[in-house]
Amino acid sequence: MLPEQHDILWSFLTMMCTIFALYVFNSIVQICRAKEEVNTTKWGVVFGAFLVVIFVMTVHMFTLVQRDQMFFFFFRQLPVVLLLLLVWGYFFKSEDIESQSEPLIRAGYFFAVVSILLAGYTNWLPQQRSDPPPKGGIELTGEMTMEEFAELGRVIVFGAKQVAGQKAIGKGQCPLCHSFDPGDHMGRCPNLFGVEERSHSRVKEDRYLNSPIKVGEKDQASGIIKGKPEEIPEEYRRSGPYELSGEDYLRESLMCPSCYVVEGFGKAGDTVSPMPIIHKPPISLSRIELNAVVAWMQAKDTPGDFAKVTVPLPSPEDNAAQEEESGGDDGERPVFVTGNEPIEEIINTLGCPLCHKIPGIPGAVGELGPPLYEKVNTPKRLKDPNYKGKAKTAHEYTKESILNPSAYVVFNEEAGEPYPDGVMPQDFGQKLSVQALDKLVDFIANTEPEG
């Protein structure tokens, strides 16, 4: 079994324990009803209590992170289930109910059925989730189909391996900010459901043609000339005809986020996009990767149907070049930092620069979250009467902000409203070793405005 499925295993087992307790409770109640001489209230209370305790434990299991779940299951829940078995046996003995089969045999049957179900369930899982991508990111040999190309895009967006309990995030980092399912809104970034359809109408909007810059003008941040697909850097350019298409809009969204800013999602009166330029550091997608992401965006809302995709497939030479560049296993490992990495690498790996300005980290100019001047900020936060967290020191506050961002939601003085809650990922605790967390906190807690 793959390691990332462990927590599904525990969730499954713990739910089974509750079902088992429910089954026992039900069977006791039936017996009590059938037999006059048995004390229904007494036994009902005893087995009802077991059911409640085991259920509460099951609920608690879902709040635990993966590494604590196994311990909890074996040393907390399982003993309770064993005790339940003992009491169950005692019930039959003390009430002289001979007609029933032995509790142990019944429990044995029950858990055998559970194991078979579990085996079936875990076998079925990998198909549900992503299969690992071809080695080295892209397969060189032969022609790629559009389905494979769009799948490559999906892997760039969500990563090849999903870790249970962690949000799936690939090299493109998009899910840090965007959601993709209808009705799923994360606050400060547009939901990308239906973006293929929108891409065609966007380029015809007045807002597209004139704001924040006009078509034909150059965006300073990215150096891209708006609405001119024939003038984007050569290696990213598609081949004609040069009529502005939905594909061009999507590519431009990634290469020049500030060329068009979705209403309500920008800064400075919707003239500046907080989205990073995807083909520049820190994300730095290559042309093929960027095209793959566009292909995926064009196909994602019509599963199995690639008719809407207009992006060209990479040629075999492209593939060879890409292979050389990507150097192997990009995106195949789940994100995790051990603490042996230099601080800059830790911060870049975790993606903090996409949302935060961080003094001392080149390229950390993100704008979705507050600038990290924690040496100056933390005393203010701790003094704020709205602060309800547990931290007493700058160090503790920084740690709390990283592990549990919602403990306190920072107020954005400039915008006159709080920063959006729920945008900062809540699962950094699972991507960091203890050592890495210490190193990160030490660094962040001492940041202050430069100059």
Ligand code: HEC
């Ligand atoms: C740091 C947060 C952030 C990241 C990371 C990010 N985006 Fe965005 N994105 C935004 C914001 C904010 C907007 C809205 C402002 C704008 O139009 O640029 C946006 C807009 C877009 C749009 C235009 C949507 C529309 O309705 O027209 C597309 C397409 C898009 N992003 C795709 C992506 C993809 C694909 C990735 C990953 C490769 C990505 N984004 C990564 C924040 C982000």
Ligand code: HEC
């Ligand atoms: C997707 C965007 C995003 C990413 C990625 C992100 N943050 Fe945040 N962060 C925010 C937002 C938004 C806030 C403000 C809302 C809040 O307080 O929860 C915030 C708040 C904080 C605060 C509190 C700041 C203060 O002045 O009180 C700290 C510290 C922080 N982030 C550190 C980090 C670190 C370290 C990382 C990387 C490991 C990181 N963040 C990654 C969006 C992000």
